[in-house]
Amino acid sequence: xLRVAEGSDLRARAERLDRDDPLAAVRERFVLPxxxxxxxxxxxxLPRAVAARVAQVVRSEWGEGLIGSWNTAGWFALxxxxxxxxxxxxxxxPGSVVAGDSTSVQLFNTLVAAARLRPGRSAxxxxxxxxxxxxxxxxxVARLLGLDLVLVDPSQPLDLDRVLDRHLAVLTxxxxxxxxxxxxxxxxxxxxxxxxxxxVVWDLAHSAGALPVDLLxxxxxxxxxxxxxxxxxxxxxPAFGFVHPRxxxxxxxxxxxxxxxxxxxxxxxxxxxxxxxxxxxxxTPPVLSMAALDAALDxxxxxxxxxxxxxxxxxxxxFVEAVQERLAPLRVQxxxxxxxxxxxxxxxxxxxxxxxxxxxxxxxxxxxxxxEPDLMRFGFxxxxxxxxxxxxAVDVLEDVLRTQAWRHPRFAQRxxxx
Amino acid sequence: xLRVAEGSDLRARAERLDRDDPLAAVRERFVLPxxxxxxxxxxxxLPRAVAARVAQVVRSEWGEGLIGSWNTAGWFALxxxxxxxxxxxxxxxPGSVVAGDSTSVQLFNTLVAAARLRPGRSAxxxxxxxxxxxxxxxxxVARLLGLDLVLVDPSQPLDLDRVLDRHLAVLTxxxxxxxxxxxxxxxxxxxxxxxxxxxVVWDLAHSAGALPVDLLxxxxxxxxxxxxxxxxxxxxxPAFGFVHPRxxxxxxxxxxxxxxxxxxxxxxxxxxxxxxxxxxxxxTPPVLSMAALDAALDxxxxxxxxxxxxxxxxxxxxFVEAVQERLAPLRVQxxxxxxxxxxxxxxxxxxxxxxxxxxxxxxxxxxxxxxEPDLMRFGFxxxxxxxxxxxxAVDVLEDVLRTQAWRHPRFAQRxxxx
Numbered sequence: 012x013l014r015v016a017e018g019s020d021l022r023a024r025a026e027r028l029d030r031d032d033p034l035a036a037v038r039e040r041f042v043l044p045x046x047x048x049x050x051x052x053x054x055x056x057l058p059r060a061v062a063a064r065v066a067q068v069v070r071s072e073w074g075e076g077l078i079g080s081w082n083t084a085g086w087f088a089l090x091x092x093x094x095x096x097x098x099x100x101x102x103x104x105p106g107s108v109v110a111g112d113s114t115s116v117q118l119f120n121t122l123v124a125a126a127r128l129r130p131g132r133s134a135x136x137x138x139x140x141x142x143x144x145x146x147x148x149x150x151x152v153a154r155l156l157g158l159d160l161v162l163v164d165p166s167q168p169l170d171l172d173r174v175l176d177r178h179l180a181v182l183t184x185x186x187x188x189x190x191x192x193x194x195x196x197x198x199x200x201x202x203x204x205x206x207x208x209x210x211v212v213w214d215l216a217h218s219a220g221a222l223p224v225d226l227l228x229x230x231x232x233x234x235x236x237x238x239x240x241x242x243x244x245x246x247x248x249p250a251f252g253f254v255h256p257r258x259x260x261x262x263x264x265x266x267x268x269x270x271x272x273x274x275x276x277x278x279x280x281x282x283x284x285x286x287x288x289x290x291x292x293x294x295t296p297p298v299l300s301m302a303a304l305d306a307a308l309d310x311x312x313x314x315x316x317x318x319x320x321x322x323x324x325x326x327x328x329x330f331v332e333a334v335q336e337r338l339a340p341l342r343v344q345x346x347x348x349x350x351x352x353x354x355x356x357x358x359x360x361x362x363x364x365x366x367x368x369x370x371x372x373x374x375x376x377x378x379x380x381x382x383e384p385d386l387m388r389f390g391f392x393x394x395x396x397x398x399x400x401x402x403x404a405v406d407v408l409e410d411v412l413r414t415q416a417w418r419h420p421r422f423a424q425r426x427x428x429x
Numbered sequence: 430x431l432r433v434a435e436g437s438d439l440r441a442r443a444e445r446l447d448r449d450d451p452l453a454a455v456r457e458r459f460v461l462p463x464x465x466x467x468x469x470x471x472x473x474x475l476p477r478a479v480a481a482r483v484a485q486v487v488r489s490e491w492g493e494g495l496i497g498s499w500n501t502a503g504w505f506a507l508x509x510x511x512x513x514x515x516x517x518x519x520x521x522x523p524g525s526v527v528a529g530d531s532t533s534v535q536l537f538n539t540l541v542a543a544a545r546l547r548p549g550r551s552a553x554x555x556x557x558x559x560x561x562x563x564x565x566x567x568x569x570v571a572r573l574l575g576l577d578l579v580l581v582d583p584s585q586p587l588d589l590d591r592v593l594d595r596h597l598a599v600l601t602x603x604x605x606x607x608x609x610x611x612x613x614x615x616x617x618x619x620x621x622x623x624x625x626x627x628x629v630v631w632d633l634a635h636s637a638g639a640l641p642v643d644l645l646x647x648x649x650x651x652x653x654x655x656x657x658x659x660x661x662x663x664x665x666x667p668a669f670g671f672v673h674p675r676x677x678x679x680x681x682x683x684x685x686x687x688x689x690x691x692x693x694x695x696x697x698x699x700x701x702x703x704x705x706x707x708x709x710x711x712x713t714p715p716v717l718s719m720a721a722l723d724a725a726l727d728x729x730x731x732x733x734x735x736x737x738x739x740x741x742x743x744x745x746x747x748f749v750e751a752v753q754e755r756l757a758p759l760r761v762q763x764x765x766x767x768x769x770x771x772x773x774x775x776x777x778x779x780x781x782x783x784x785x786x787x788x789x790x791x792x793x794x795x796x797x798x799x800x801e802p803d804l805m806r807f808g809f810x811x812x813x814x815x816x817x818x819x820x821x822a823v824d825v826l827e828d829v830l831r832t833q834a835w836r837h838p839r840f841a842q843r844x845x846x847x
Contacts, residue, residue: 042492050496057492062484065717069483073663074460074475078468078796082844086664113712115686116534123573139698144687144712147700151685155541155573239713245491246504246716267569268533269562278801280557282565294531294562295657297718298664299483378496383696426500 021333025398028325033318037394040310041243046376047404052217052357052390053380055243055307064306068299089301090249090270090292096308097251100316101215101236102225107253109288110238110304111296114216114250115144116266117235118183120291121252122152124262125181125210125233132180132209136161142189145214149183171203179209186224187217187355190382192347194218194355197229205230210258216240219251221356221392222323223316226253233258241356241392244304252291259287268293310394322393323356326401330358330389333405341412346386356393359386360408364417366425368408371417377407439751443816446743451736455812458728459661464794465822470635470775470808471798473661473725482724486717507719508667508688508710514726515669518734519633519654520643525671527706528656528722529714532634532668533562534684535653536601538709539670540570542680543599543628543651550598550627554579560607563632567601589621597627604642605635605773608800610765612636612773615647623648628676634658637669639774639810640741641734644671651676659774659810662722670709677705686711728812740811741774744819748776748807751823759830764804774811777804778826782835784843786826789835795825 029035041056048056072084081087094108101108112120126135135158137149146162153160158180163170175182182204187194197213204211210232218224220241226234234253238244254262263284269275270292273283284290331345338360346359362368362385369381379389389404411417447453459474466474490502499505512526519526529535544553553576555567564580571578576598581588593600600622605612615631622629628650636642638659644652652671656662672680681702687693688710691701702708749763764777780786780803787799797807807822829835 042488044493044495048495054491054496056495057487062487062492065487066480066484069475069480069663069721070460073472074480075462077462077466077474078472078798079791080664112530112534113686113714115712116530116684119684142687143690143696143698144685146698147685147687147690150700151683155683245487246498247713247719249715250712265569265573266534266537267562267565268531269560269565272561272565276801278561280561280564282568294533294668295665296531297667297715299721300715300718301665303487303717373497380496383694 021329021336021402025329025402028398032322034314034322034393037310037314041395043395046378047400048378048395049389049391049404050378050380051392051395052240054239054246055241055392056395057245058243058307058310060306060309061245061303065299065303068302086298089298089305090296091289093301093305093308094251094288096305097219097238097242100224100311101219101234101253102223102227103253104227104256106287107256107259108251109291110249110251110301112250112293114214114235114237115148116293117250117252117291118145118148118212118214119152120264120266120293121212121233121235121254122149122181122183123156124264125212126152126156126158127263128210128258128261129180129208132178133159134161134174134178134180135159136163136174136179136182138162138184139164140188140190141185142214142216145183145185171200175203175207175209177208179204179207181212182209183212183214185214185216187221189217190359190386190388192355192357192359194222194348194353196352197224197231201229201231217355217357222320231255238304243307243310245300245307247300248304249297249301252288254288254291259290262290264291266293270294319393323391324351324354326391326393326396326398327354327356327358329398330391330401330405333402334360337405337409338412341409343412357388357390359388361385362387367417367422368411370422371411371419372408374422375407375411377404439747439754440820443747443820446816450740452732452740452811455728455732459813461813464796465818466813467795467797467807467809467822469810469813470658472657472664473659473810474813475663476661476725476728478724478727479663479721483717483721486720504716507716507723508714509707511719511723511726512669512706514723515637515656515660518642518729519637519652519671520641520645521671522645522674524705525674525677526669527709528667528669528719530668530711532632532653532655533566534711535668535670535709536563536566536630536632537570538682538684538711539630539651539653539672540567540599540601541574542682543630544570544574544576545681546628546676546679547598547626550596551577552579552592552596552598553577554581554592554597554600556580556602557582558606558608559603560632560634563601563603589618593621593625593627595626597622597625599630600627601630601632603632603634605639607635608777608804608806610773610775610777612640612766612771614770615642615649619647619649635773635775640738649673656722661725661728663718663725665718666722667715667719670706672706672709677708680708682709684711688712737811741809742769742772744809744811744814744816745772745774745776747816748809748819748823751820752778755823755827756830759827761830775806775808777806779803780805785835785840786829788840789829789837790826792840793825793829795822
């Protein structure tokens with residue numbers, strides 16, 4: 012049902028880019044849906060290796076190995092082993108990343124640990140545009156620790172300068188804004204926070220696996236991230252937490268579950284945190300979900316994040332140009348930083364009727380998502396998309412808008428999860 | 430390899446009990462390992478329905494349905510739907526239990542919420558014998574909220590009376606002690622804490638699915654529990670949290686992830702907790718692990734917890750009597766409450782060389798676990814064990830002890846997970 016625009020310059024460019032794409036073969040590592048899936052920034056595609064691995068964990072490791080599999084199948088080591096695989100993708104040294112829990116839980120744990128490194132300072136600073144869970148968790152941490160929650164608008168550099176002062180305890184930001192796709196300069200922002208005497212907790216939900224991240228190079232203190240978006244770990248896959256080696260033996264995370272203990276099976280009465288990122292472990296890890304994530308990370312073998320970034324920018328450039336060239340008269344306005352250095356791997360389109368338009372697109376196999384109040388959000392996953400797919404999506408969008416197909420009443424109906 | 434003691438009274442009793450067992454057919458719902466698995470209190474057996482369900486979630490719901498499965502496959506509703514299935518097994522009303530996160534995280538969240546209901550009171554009371562993670566988490570909560578952590582030995586009733594005074598904010602206890610198998614009188618202890626003006630958080634790790642629990646009848650305020658033991662949810666399966674309906678709209682859990690919000694997809698800037706147990710939701714649930722748990726709970730269809738309790742006590746009685754009758758000269762001492770009303774569904778045996786003896790038993794197909802410093806712990810899961818299995822285990826234990834087979838050096842070697 013997807014037709015292709017013939018003869019345009021963009022079409023020729025897309026063909027050339029696909030022909031020369033060093034990542035072209037990688038998509039075969041995934042189960043590919045029909046249509047154009049532009050929601051890999053909400054839930055990544057299923058890597059082919061996952062189903063067999065999960066089946067093996069269920070039938071053999073759990074069903075036959077039972078309790079012994081904590082040792083023989085390496086279940087106990089999974090959070091740090093998987094963490095090390097993620098570490099490579101976010102510029103973190105081995106032993107500094109742990110996989111587990113949800114992003115919200117990881118953020119709570121690292122924010123409290125971060126604030127405890129700056130006793131006597133009063134400000135927990137975050138971004139008004141930050142993903143709500145980050146704001147909710149920051150607010151809760153501020154309440155628990157008696158800190159002032161300070162909200163800034165980082166699109167205003169002067170604002171940032173104003174709040175990063177001697178009161179700063181912790182600054183927490185999303186590396187890429189979940190709505191606008193704005194990419195922060197992690198090195199510069201971290202340096203500014205450090206200059207003010209604070210520590211920084213980065214949320215990599217929309218950057219891990221989407222573009223090169225260099226936590227160590229940027230001197231980040233803590234980070235958390237999500238693995239079910241660009242890392243294709245599966246629905247609700249375990250999140251991850253990073254702690255810089257300089258804090259790994261002094262940070263005091265508040266979620267003192269037994270698996271973060273230095274000697275968990277000694278069952279000592281007093282809590283003594285393990286060395287390194289292991290102190291970010293909390294309770295027993297969800298082995299089935301963790302094994303799926305582990306298998307999903309196989310797709311990254313041999314992949315250079317520089318290629319991923321180059322393709323991501325080519326995909327979003329192509330999308331924005333096609334939209335501007337063909338959809339300008341249809342009241343569609345791209346929301347995306349023009350400058351590559353400020354852009355993540357997504358593009359939003361503003362439209363007054365964004366909700367039903369997104370539903371009509373999904374109905375025709377072009378899957379994006381809606382974000383309040385008027386944004387159609389499209390994620391561009393370089394491992395699985397072709398440049399031609401981008402133009403196919405614009406074809407469908409143009410048709411939906413021109414024919415006003417989105418006005419059908421069934422597209423107005425809200426689902427519980429949007 | 431398991432031989433059976435012939436001709437004893439106990440043998441005849443076991444045969445009769447197995448013949449008349451109303452739960453006899455239930456074991457066919459599980460993948461049954463060879464030997465005698467007495468570690469279902471650490472990791473329950475694999476229910477037969479799980480593998481197909483998990484495969485379907487991976488291949489169809491994730492692989493094909495992708496992001497749409499949050500609605501069409503009911504992923505979003507899973508934590509409360511699964512919670513309701515657990516609620517029936519622990520005497521909780523619908524809407525009062527949520528599945529998710531780890532027991533440690535659930536405990537942290539409910540302990541802070543509980544303490545916030547008693548501002549101005551200074552004592553967070555727990556049990557010196559409590560599972561270490563519970564003590565670690567209680568210590569962390571006490572530190573965050575500026576409370577005094579008070580440790581009691583509830584085997585001394587006078588001690589309990591002494592600490593449950595006007596300072597009591599929160600009392601938290603394991604319903605069944607993970608080592609000794611002592612079962613607390615939930616109703617009486619809760620009433621005593623309430624009389625002192627405090628609230629109670631119960632940990633049901635070793636009672637949910639092992640015996641009838643009546644959270645509402647006992648007037649419990651909060652509870653948490655584990656689903657990978659007697660509920661057979663799989664390695665690291667999601668835990669659960671319970672909040673009594675009287676607190677469901679006033680409790681303020683500190684883990685304010687977006688899915689605990691009243692309207693999570695409106696992405697409002699301010700946190701407003703959802704009504705009921707939904708406010709114990711935190712981040713995105715691990716769908717694969719949650720689906721496995723959901724399928725695992727099917728084995729409880731049509732099962733009366735009274736039958737489970739009766740069989741559990743018959744199994745532990747039989748084990749204790751067989752050990753006393755046959756192993757007394759072999760320096761083995763049962764650690765288990767004699768009184769049924771004080772007994773969970775496990776029996777420990779004290780032996781100076783408990784560690785290598787447990788390893789030698791495992792080597793012969795009798796799986797229990799070791800608990801510091803000198804305990805062999807055996808869990809009795811009424812859904813999957815036969816009374817004859819209990820005597821087979823004692824046969825093997827007797828042989829291991831008489832022949833001193835456990836003295837082989839390979840049984841002394843410690844594994845990372847014991």
